[in-house]
Amino acid sequence: MENVIEVQNLVKKFGNFTAVDNISFEVHKGEIFGFLGANGAGKTTAMRMLCGLSYPTSGSGIVAGFDIRTQAEQVKRQIGYMSQRFSLYEDLTVLDNIELFGGIYGVSKREIAERSEQLLEKLQFTSEKNKRVKDLPQGWKQKLAFSVAVFHRPQIVFLDEPTGGVDPTTRRQFWEMILETAHNGITVFVTTHYMDEAEYCHRVSMMVDGHIEALDSPQNLKLKYHAASMGEVFDLIARGAKRSD
Amino acid sequence: MKEFIAFVKKEFLHIFRDVRTLLILIGMPVVLIMLFGFAISVEIRNVNVGILAPQHEVLIDRLANKIDASEYFTVAKWLTSDQEIDPLMKQGKVDVVLAFDNRFASRLYTKDGAQLGILVDASNPNIAASEAMYLMGIVQNYFQNNTQQQIKTGGLSTNVRMLYNPQLRSSYNFVPGIMGLILIIICALMTSVSIVREKETGTMEVLLVSPIKPIVIVFAKMIPYFVISCVVLLIIFVLSFTLLHVPMAGSLFWIVIISMLYVILALSIGLFISTIVDSQMVAALITAVVFMLPVLMLSGMLFPLESMPKFFQWISSIVPARWFIAAIRKLMIEGLAVQYVLKELAILAGMTLIILGVALKKFNDRLE
Numbered sequence: 001m002e003n004v005i006e007v008q009n010l011v012k013k014f015g016n017f018t019a020v021d022n023i024s025f026e027v028h029k030g031e032i033f034g035f036l037g038a039n040g041a042g043k044t045t046a047m048r049m050l051c052g053l054s055y056p057t058s059g060s061g062i063v064a065g066f067d068i069r070t071q072a073e074q075v076k077r078q079i080g081y082m083s084q085r086f087s088l089y090e091d092l093t094v095l096d097n098i099e100l101f102g103g104i105y106g107v108s109k110r111e112i113a114e115r116s117e118q119l120l121e122k123l124q125f126t127s128e129k130n131k132r133v134k135d136l137p138q139g140w141k142q143k144l145a146f147s148v149a150v151f152h153r154p155q156i157v158f159l160d161e162p163t164g165g166v167d168p169t170t171r172r173q174f175w176e177m178i179l180e181t182a183h184n185g186i187t188v189f190v191t192t193h194y195m196d197e198a199e200y201c202h203r204v205s206m207m208v209d210g211h212i213e214a215l216d217s218p219q220n221l222k223l224k225y226h227a228a229s230m231g232e233v234f235d236l237i238a239r240g241a242k243r244s245d
Numbered sequence: 246m247k248e249f250i251a252f253v254k255k256e257f258l259h260i261f262r263d264v265r266t267l268l269i270l271i272g273m274p275v276v277l278i279m280l281f282g283f284a285i286s287v288e289i290r291n292v293n294v295g296i297l298a299p300q301h302e303v304l305i306d307r308l309a310n311k312i313d314a315s316e317y318f319t320v321a322k323w324l325t326s327d328q329e330i331d332p333l334m335k336q337g338k339v340d341v342v343l344a345f346d347n348r349f350a351s352r353l354y355t356k357d358g359a360q361l362g363i364l365v366d367a368s369n370p371n372i373a374a375s376e377a378m379y380l381m382g383i384v385q386n387y388f389q390n391n392t393q394q395q396i397k398t399g400g401l402s403t404n405v406r407m408l409y410n411p412q413l414r415s416s417y418n419f420v421p422g423i424m425g426l427i428l429i430i431i432c433a434l435m436t437s438v439s440i441v442r443e444k445e446t447g448t449m450e451v452l453l454v455s456p457i458k459p460i461v462i463v464f465a466k467m468i469p470y471f472v473i474s475c476v477v478l479l480i481i482f483v484l485s486f487t488l489l490h491v492p493m494a495g496s497l498f499w500i501v502i503i504s505m506l507y508v509i510l511a512l513s514i515g516l517f518i519s520t521i522v523d524s525q526m527v528a529a530l531i532t533a534v535v536f537m538l539p540v541l542m543l544s545g546m547l548f549p550l551e552s553m554p555k556f557f558q559w560i561s562s563i564v565p566a567r568w569f570i571a572a573i574r575k576l577m578i579e580g581l582a583v584q585y586v587l588k589e590l591a592i593l594a595g596m597t598l599i600i601l602g603v604a605l606k607k608f609n610d611r612l613e
Contacts, residue, residue, distance in 0.1 A: 051454050073456060081454035085447030091262050092255065103251025104455045132262070158454075 002029040003062075004156055004187045005050065010059035012045050019045040021210035022059070027156075032178065032188040034198045037207030038238050043191050044160065046207070050189070051158055052076050064155040077105070080154040080186075084161035088145050090134035094125060097133060097148060105152035119147055139170035143177060150181055157181065159190040163197065175200050195231035204230070206237050213237050248457050252465040259439070260469050270435070270473055274427050274481050281419035282489045292376050293321035295339035297330065304350040308387050312343075317379055330364060340366045341376050343384070420485045421573035422546025424478070424504065425566035429511050429536055431474050436515030437528040440466055444523055463608060467512045474508045485577075494580020500573065503590060507569045510597040514565075517604035540566040568592045 005027035012020040020042045027033045037043045048054040050063055052072030061068040064078035088097045095116065102112040120126045123143060133141060142162070150157050159178070163171045175197065182188050182202075190201070198204050198218060205215040214221060214237055218230055227233045260267055294312055298305045313320040321339055324330065333339045344362035346352055352359035363380055365373045440463070443449035452462055478501075485491040493500075514536060522528045541547060543557060544566040550558055561567050572589035575581045583590075 053453055076454060076456040079454070081451060083447055083450050085450075087447045087451040089255070089259070089448060090446070092258055096255070096258055100251055100255045101455075103254075104248050104452075104457050106248060106456070 003027065004029045004064055005033075005189070006062045007050070008060050010046065010049060010061055011057045012042075012049060012054065013057045018210055020049070020056075023207075023210075023212045024059075025205055025212060025215055027187060027189060028202075029155075029187055030182055030185050031202040032182045032190065032200060034201030034204040035189060035191045035207070036195075036198060036204055036234065037191075041207040042210040043207050047158060047160060047189070047191065050075075051079060051081060078155045080149040080152065080157035082145050082149040082157070082159050082162050084164040086138075086141055086145060088133050088141065088148060091132060093130050093132055094120070094136070094144060095129045097144070098151060101148045102151055107152050115151065119151070123147060139166065139173070142166055142170065142174060146174065146177055146181075150186055154186065156187040156189055159188065161191055161193060163192065163194065171197070195229065195234055198230040198234075206234060208238055249461055249465060252457060252461065253468050256439075256465055256469045260473070266435075267473075270431055271477065271480070273430070274423065274477050275484065277423045277427065278420070278481065278484045278489065281423060282485075292318050292341055292379075293339045294318045294380070295322040295324050295330070295333055295342040296320060297324040297327060297342055297344040298349070299325060299345070299347045302345075302350045304353075305345055308384065311387055312380070312383055315379075315383060317376075318383075334364075334366050341380055343380065418574070418578065419546070420481065420489065420491055421570040421577060422540075422544065422566075424481055424573060425507070425544060425546060425570045426537065426540050427477060427481070428474055428504070428508055429514070429532070429540055429566065431477060432470050432508055432511030433515040433518065433536055434529060434532040435470050436467060436512055437518035437522075437532055438525050439470075440516070440519035441522060441525050441528045444519075445525060459608065460605070463516060463605075467516070470512065470515075471508060474511075478504050478508075491577060492580060493577055495576030496583060499583045499586070500576050503569065503572050503576070503586070503593070506590070506593050506597060507565070510565055510593060510600065513597060513601040513604050516608065517600055520604055520607040539564040543567065544570050546570055565593065565596050568596075 003026045005025075007026070008024045010020055010023050011018065023046060035043055035047065045054065049056050049068060050061060052063075052068055052075045056069060063075045066074040066078065068075055089100070092100070098116045098119065099112055102116070107115070116129075120129050123140075125140070125144070128136065128140075133144070136144070146159075146162065149159075163174055166174065171194070178188055178190070179200065190197075192198065201218065203215065203217050204221060205212050206221075207213070214224075214233075216224070221233050222228070222230070225233045225236050227236065296305065296309050309320050312318045318341075322329075322333060324333070324342065327344065330339075330342050330344075334342070342362075342364040344364060346360045349359050349361075361384065363377050365377045440449075443452065453459065482493070482500075486493055515532070518528055518531050522531060539561070543550075543553075543561040543564050545561070546566070550561055550567070553561070568589040572586040572593070575586050575589075576583070
């Protein structure tokens, strides 16, 4: 199976504090990879290193075929990113936002026009395209933010708690979009607090105190820990945690 | 490059979508120039003078011509008796009356001397005092130049010294100060708030994950405010030339160069502030207290630096606006050549290099 992310012995220290302690894992092409862990377990730090935002203290990582230590620039071109905080420009219109992020990622003008038309149609946003983003309902904003994150057709999209503060219906719709994206061959790397969402993932890693304690499919994890749900699995694994908020 | 253009376009969109802020930015210089130029004027203009002379005398006629020729006064009426004063003043036909004695000229040479009264409409006390002083100055000057003998002008002479008080400064002396203030507001305040806003809303994170280089983000942010500053400068120049009759005596080329340098300095200050704070509120406060207040108080815009205690004079020398204002005053109003502002130019350039250097270093450090 082809790997789009390969991480070996990755370490990140801030002074004496080891935020990410020697983690190694692979992510396969086209899978939905759940990156779970309690607050302070080191998920965000690990993810920032994979996105080329933070330089590893030691260890190596290949993302979309490029080295995160030496080729951060190229890595950034191959990935999409959506953070837990809503991250489009509220004072710009729907179309402005699409054009801006398309432009930043070097998508040509013609391509932008073509793809945004398709996108707006698919989302049934065509009539709202000249509305400012701040006037849209929260659920729509979230969908739009995700669509913008994959607009330039990245190999991998990183989602940092994308469903924080969203109602259950919207969350389900949102996950449908994620599943469809993965189906189209874009790898999804997602962190979440909601353990029911972990069930949607093909494979899940659980981070505790900077280590990866478990990594497998949700089925196998439940079997291994004799748990009925991912929530239970998480509780069992996280019990030994020393750091938390 | 394509990425850069997409980004600059977005920055312009932010500004144009926020029409109110844009109008404030463009309208502020106009309002400030009007305020300082006209409303807060400490000068007197177009004062109507009545001359009460019982008979026509050559001496009085010549004095009247001299008064009429000054830019502050117009001789509006000739009166022959003091009964006429009250109605004319009440109608607003005259603001000041100069009342000569009977047979004024010949009395000048007698032992008792001649009496000259100045009657002022004192409904606005500040203006009245200035009017009386200005008029006395002209009268005094006239008699000193036109008569050999010492002449008493009825005890008025004690006030003459006050004529040369600093209040006589022209309104257009404020123009360089207004430029110093407005450019700090547009460049430093707007830039820092706009960068910090991206941190606050989380869009900065998304930008940093994108392939666009951080340094490009920063420069793209500065460009729209640079353009707006140029527009505002143009407005200030046109207004001060046409409305305030600022001489614009020096080289316009160097005035523009120094203004551009100051704009870049202010933009660097904005960038610097944005690297040390995380909320728009703090950014605005810091700009206001640390950078705008000194422009008002310590730059020589409102209060002359020379009359400040030594301590404040030292502090003022680290206020960028002080050097900018001094340079622009010399070039724009005094009409000096660029050789006389080399010191200011060097200091501004040095400050720009240091602040921009520190800001860029801090900006890069923050990313790690």
